[in-house]
Amino acid sequence: MATKALPAVPMGALAADDAALQHKSWRKHLDLSSAPAHAELFLENAPFERAPWLAVGLAFGIAAWFALGTWWEWLALLAGLAGCVTLTLAALPADGSFPFLRKAVLSMAAVLALGAGAAWTKSEVVGTAPIARAWVGTVAGRITAVEPQPAEERVRLTVATHLPDRAEAVKVRINVPLDKAPQGLRENATMSVKARLMPPAPPMLPGGYDFARAAWFSGLAATGSAIGPVAVTGTGGDGGVLARLRHALARHVEAQVAGSAGGIAAAFASGERGAIAQSDEDAMRDAGLTHLLSISGLHVSAVIAASYFLAIRLLALWPWFALRVRLPLVAAGAGAVAGVGYTLLTGAEVPTVRSCLGALLVLAALALGREPLSLRMLALAAAAVMLAWPEAVIGPSFQMSFASVLAIVALHGAAPMRKFTAARDEPWWAKTLRNLAALLLTGVVIELALMPIGLFHFHRAGVYGALANVIAIPLTTFVSMPLIALALLFDAVGLGAPFWWLAGKSLEFLLALARWTAAQPGAVTMFPTMGRGLFLLFVGGGLWLALWRGRVRLWGLIPAAVSALGLAFLSPPDVLVSGDGRHVGVIEDGGRTLLMLRDERSDYTRDNLAEVAGMRGDPVLLETWPGARCNDDFCAVTLVRDGRATKLLLSRGKDYVPWKTLAAACAQADIVVADRMLPRSCAPRWLKADRMLLSRTGGLAIDLTRRQVDTVAAGQGAHGWWRGAPPMPGRFAPRKTQ
Numbered sequence: 001m002a003t004k005a006l007p008a009v010p011m012g013a014l015a016a017d018d019a020a021l022q023h024k025s026w027r028k029h030l031d032l033s034s035a036p037a038h039a040e041l042f043l044e045n046a047p048f049e050r051a052p053w054l055a056v057g058l059a060f061g062i063a064a065w066f067a068l069g070t071w072w073e074w075l076a077l078l079a080g081l082a083g084c085v086t087l088t089l090a091a092l093p094a095d096g097s098f099p100f101l102r103k104a105v106l107s108m109a110a111v112l113a114l115g116a117g118a119a120w121t122k123s124e125v126v127g128t129a130p131i132a133r134a135w136v137g138t139v140a141g142r143i144t145a146v147e148p149q150p151a152e153e154r155v156r157l158t159v160a161t162h163l164p165d166r167a168e169a170v171k172v173r174i175n176v177p178l179d180k181a182p183q184g185l186r187e188n189a190t191m192s193v194k195a196r197l198m199p200p201a202p203p204m205l206p207g208g209y210d211f212a213r214a215a216w217f218s219g220l221a222a223t224g225s226a227i228g229p230v231a232v233t234g235t236g237g238d239g240g241v242l243a244r245l246r247h248a249l250a251r252h253v254e255a256q257v258a259g260s261a262g263g264i265a266a267a268f269a270s271g272e273r274g275a276i277a278q279s280d281e282d283a284m285r286d287a288g289l290t291h292l293l294s295i296s297g298l299h300v301s302a303v304i305a306a307s308y309f310l311a312i313r314l315l316a317l318w319p320w321f322a323l324r325v326r327l328p329l330v331a332a333g334a335g336a337v338a339g340v341g342y343t344l345l346t347g348a349e350v351p352t353v354r355s356c357l358g359a360l361l362v363l364a365a366l367a368l369g370r371e372p373l374s375l376r377m378l379a380l381a382a383a384a385v386m387l388a389w390p391e392a393v394i395g396p397s398f399q400m401s402f403a404s405v406l407a408i409v410a411l412h413g414a415a416p417m418r419k420f421t422a423a424r425d426e427p428w429w430a431k432t433l434r435n436l437a438a439l440l441l442t443g444v445v446i447e448l449a450l451m452p453i454g455l456f457h458f459h460r461a462g463v464y465g466a467l468a469n470v471i472a473i474p475l476t477t478f479v480s481m482p483l484i485a486l487a488l489l490f491d492a493v494g495l496g497a498p499f500w501w502l503a504g505k506s507l508e509f510l511l512a513l514a515r516w517t518a519a520q521p522g523a524v525t526m527f528p529t530m531g532r533g534l535f536l537l538f539v540g541g542g543l544w545l546a547l548w549r550g551r552v553r554l555w556g557l558i559p560a561a562v563s564a565l566g567l568a569f570l571s572p573p574d575v576l577v578s579g580d581g582r583h584v585g586v587i588e589d590g591g592r593t594l595l596m597l598r599d600e601r602s603d604y605t606r607d608n609l610a611e612v613a614g615m616r617g618d619p620v621l622l623e624t625w626p627g628a629r630c631n632d633d634f635c636a637v638t639l640v641r642d643g644r645a646t647k648l649l650l651s652r653g654k655d656y657v658p659w660k661t662l663a664a665a666c667a668q669a670d671i672v673v674a675d676r677m678l679p680r681s682c683a684p685r686w687l688k689a690d691r692m693l694l695s696r697t698g699g700l701a702i703d704l705t706r707r708q709v710d711t712v713a714a715g716q717g718a719h720g721w722w723r724g725a726p727p728m729p730g731r732f733a734p735r736k737t738q
Contacts, residue, residue, distance in 0.1 A: 036092065036101055043100035050107075052547045055379035057108045058386050061115020062393040067532070069717020077116055081109040119390040127720045128170060128219045130199035130212065131163060135222070139172060140192040140233070146185055148247065149274030150254075151263065155181045159191065163221070170221035172197055176230055184232040187243040194228035199723060204578050204608045205699040206710040207459070207529030216721035217391040242344055246270045249345075249488075256487070256500040261507035264293065265484055268476075271295045271346030280511055286518035288447070288465020289472050289510070295346045297355035297401055300339055302477045304359045306485075307331075307338035308366070332367035336360055351397045354385045358405075373409055375547065378402070396457040400450055403542070407449040410546035411442060443470045452530075452538035452563070459611040461525045468517045472510055480506045528572040528614035529701070537563035572613040573701035574639060575648065578605075579712060581675035581694050584650050585609035586622060586637060594619040595628070597635060597650050612701065622650070633657055634665065641704040646670045649684070671702070 068074055088105040092098045141161030148155050155176045160169050174195050176185075185191070200215035200223055215223070250272040254262040263275030273293050284290045292298065311334035312327050343356040358381035365372040382402050385392060392398040411417050421438050443466035451461045462468075480503055487499035517523060537559040544556030576585035583605050584597040594610060596619045606619060623630035628637040633653035639646050649665055651674035659681055666672050666682035671689070678690040687709065689700060698712025716722035 036098060039104075040098050040101045043104055049375050049379075049547070052375045052379040054107060054111050055382045055386070056543055056547070057111035058115040058118075058383055059393050061112035061117075062119045062386060062390045063115075064112070065116040065119040065390075066394050066719075069719070071718065073717075074116060074120055078113055081113045085109045115386065115390065115393075118387055119393075122217070122390050123720065126219060127216050128221050129720060130215065130723060131197060131222045132165060132199070132723075134196065134198050135163070136196045136227070137164070137194070138192060139174065139195045139197070141169070141190065143185065143187055143189050143191055144171065146187060146243065146247065147274060148250070148272060150178070151260075151275050151277050153178050155185060157185065157191075158220075163197075166221070171219050172222040172224065173220055174224055174226055176226045180226055180229045182230055182232055184235065185230065186247070189232055190234035191230055191232050193226045193230040195224050195226050197222040197224035200721070202579065202698055202716070202722065203712050204583070204605075205576050205612045206701045206712050206715065207612050208608055208699070208712075209457075210721075212721040212723070213391075213719070214395075216719075246272065246345055246347065250275075252491075253484070253488075256496070257504040257507065260511060261504050264507050264510070265480075265503055267293055267295070268299065268481055269484055269488065271349070271352070280514070283511070283514040283518040286460075286462065286524045287468045287514040288462035288517075289468055289514050291400070292472060292476055292510075295343075295349070295352045295355075296397075297358065297405070298473065298477065299346075299481070300342060300352065300355040300359050302481055303342045304335040304339040304363065306482070308335035308363070311335070328369070329367045332363040335363050339363075350389055350392065351401070354389070354392065354398065354401065357381060357384055373405075375406075375409055375413070378405055378409055396453055399453045399457075403449045403453060404446045406546050407445050408442060411445050417441075440466070440470055443467070449542060452535060452542070455527050455567070456530045456535045456538075459527050459529060459614055461527070463522055463525060464517050464520060468513060471513060475506060475510060480510065524616065526611070526614045526616050527567060528570045529612050530567070530570065534563045534566045537566070570614070571703075571705075572615070573710070574641060574646075574704040575671070575673075575700070575702040576609055576612060577673050577689055577694070577700040577702070578608075579694055579698040581651075581673060581689065581691055583609065584622075584673055585613060585619070586639070586648070587613055587615070588625070588627075588639070591615075595622040595625050595637075596620070597622050597652055636665075636669070639704060644704075646686075646704050648673070651675060 064077055065074055068077060085106060088102070092102055139159060139161050141159045143157055144160050145158035146155065155178065157174045157176055159172055159174060161172060162169055174193065176193070200212040200220055202212040203210045250266040250270040253266040253269050254275050256262070257265045260275070260277045260280040263273060266275055267273040276293065281290070281293070284293060308331045312331035315327050315330060316322050339356050339359050343352050346352055361377055361381050362372045365377055371377070385398065412421065420434070447462070447466040454461050483499050483503035483506060487496040487503055490496040490499055541556040541558065541560030541563065545553050545560070548556070572587050572591050574587055578584070582598065583600065586595040587593070588595055594613055594615050596606070596609065599621050600606060610616065610619065622628050622635050622637065625637070628635055633651065633655060635650045635652060637648050639648065647669045649669035649672045659679055662679070663681040666684050666688070669684045670686040672678065672682060672684040672687070674690045676690065677692050678688060682688060696713060698716070701710040713722070
């Protein structure tokens with residue numbers, strides 16, 4: 001009797017089936033009351049992709065290195081991860097059971113350690129220590145970057161030079177007024193100028209922007225201003241061709257389109273945004289449109305997408321070529337060339353390079369016939385960026401870029417959204433309305449994803465940003481940028497004027513939209529400094545919502561809701577003290593009024609005090625406040641919180657004060673703040689924040705209700721960019737409380 005031949009079965013399938021049977025066999029013997037068993041079953045049944053979680057682990061490893069303060073804490077982190085792996089392997093049976101839990105622990109420990117190690121290594125390799133103190137002298141060296149800022153009436157130069165206290169060459173950044181900037185300032189030229197240099201500034205207040213950290217990783221040892229004319233001592237040969245092209249392109253665009261609209265056009269074409277008026281930059285920021293001003297993923301993606309589309313359409317018109325060559329591959333190559341060229345032309349800043357790298361990965365997926373926008377592709381791009389620039393993880397640019405893309409991918413990958421946007425037989429007007437609704441929903445989801453990041457870094461959140469972006473992004477992508485490209489193309493034959501006029505009108509409409517949106521009541525909501533705990537809850541909840549599938553993703557709403565509730569209980573500190581002791585902000589009138597010790601003309605000082613306090617509006621000079629008593633040397637004010645009075649004595653003069661008079665005044669005060677060293681005889685009842693203390697702590701945020709003092713030093717640790725004395729752990733404890 002003939003036997004029927006069995007169908008061929010791939011060996012890989014047999015191995016997979018065998019593994020599945022083996023897995024089911026030991027599952028019967030699981031102790032379902034144990035935590036490892038619950039974790040194993042959860043990982044087995046929960047629908048998710050593993051690659052994105054590896055990228056998350058890499059990011060958290062990098063963030064942990066920045067959060068931990070000293071080298072022994074970094075080593076303890078690595079040792080703890082190794083111990084976790086060892087304990088897991090020892091606790092789990094050696095029969096191959098618990099495969100999901102085993103792989104999860106091993107892989108997450110590995111990427112966490114990799115992230116911490118990458119950040120530590122990058123800091124050691126590229127970190128540049130700041131100069132020790134302010135310095136005035138002649139700076140002579142080679143110009144490595146020129147950044148024209150006509151709106152600020154200055155040119156910003158980055159110069160490679162030798163300073164008296166350094167054996168090696170360092171980079172310094174110098175602001176040169178336009179009236180002191182000669183012709184011939186360009187990359188690779190040599191120059192000489194008398195300048196006043198300062199170490200890169202640490203955060204002015206707890207929760208403020210840390211320029212010293214950014215300078216450490218970008219190689220800047222000092223910043224300052226020219227106090228004499230600049231002398232160009234050498235042309236620098238033929239170097240800097242792209243830089244000269246970029247500057248010439250920016251000047252050409254600004255000559256065709258006037259005002260801030262021309263500055264935005266120049267930013268789109270060359271990456272230079274120095275011609276945009278500060279008031280218009282503020283309006284764009286308050287309207288949630290400031291991301292359009294810096295070359296980022298939107299601009300690079302638009303250039304690459306346009307190049308890809310044109311290449312594949314034009315080449316398809318050539319039958320001989322289309323029948324013999326795979327057009328998506330050629331079009332991807334054209335898009336890659338355009339994207340890399342645009343990135344180099346616009347200055348190849350780190351955010352632009354990150355965007356270009358992500359776009360190139362999308363092109364590779366298109367060329368290979370893979371899904372171009374997926375969680376795995378996003379995870380791969382994020383991992384590549386983090387390994388190259390680990391310091392970007394803790395910055396708003398990286399966080400906002402990947403959070404917005406992650407929100408888009410997660411939203412459009414969800415089953416309800418796929419069903420809503422699926423193609424169907426319907427009238428054109430219904431399809432248009434459905435697409436507009438999907439676009440608006442996408443904008444709202446992106447705004448919700450970006451809001452915690454904006455609150456954490458900038459202490460502000462835009463309310464109408466989603467609506468403004470629904471108009472601004474298509475306007476920029478499909479109208480303004482193509483018109484600028486056409487205008488530049490037709491300028492070659494002298495016919496670009498009509499396109500420049502149209503581009504200018506489109507950008508004027510963009511500015512009008514920004515001004516109108518920013519002027520609406522409640523357009524911007526200010527919040528006091530958000531702690532790391534609330535921010536991590538937001539991040540954890542958002543990642544859980546985005547990376548899991550099915551109903552289990554809804555668990556992410558719990559930490560997000562807790563953190564949102566926590567925002568309602570945020571309160572501003574009562575007293576803010578800058579790290580040099582010169583600038584003091586007092587919050588009064590139930591948190592509605594900011595009092596400033598000095599009448600500063602610097603917007604930087606006012607903005608820092610207002611942002612950390614979570615307040616808008618102009619501050620009030622302390623000496624005009626009814627409850628304050630001021631003379632040439634000091635201001636005294638009494639603050640009442642929860643029925644308890646706290647007396648402040650704030651120094652604002654430079655003249656000598658007799659020590660007996662000073663000692664008597666200090667004895668009557670609870671808190672004394674001074675920008676100079678005070679004698680031991682000055683002994684307030686609670687806190688003496690003079691130059692000696694502030695040199696160790698940095699800026700202070702004082703909460704009188706809880707009797708707590710936050711310091712800049714508490715968040716710095718022993719990282720190389722912090723110039724203070726050894727940090728004080730946790731919250732700084734004043735020597736005495738009443």
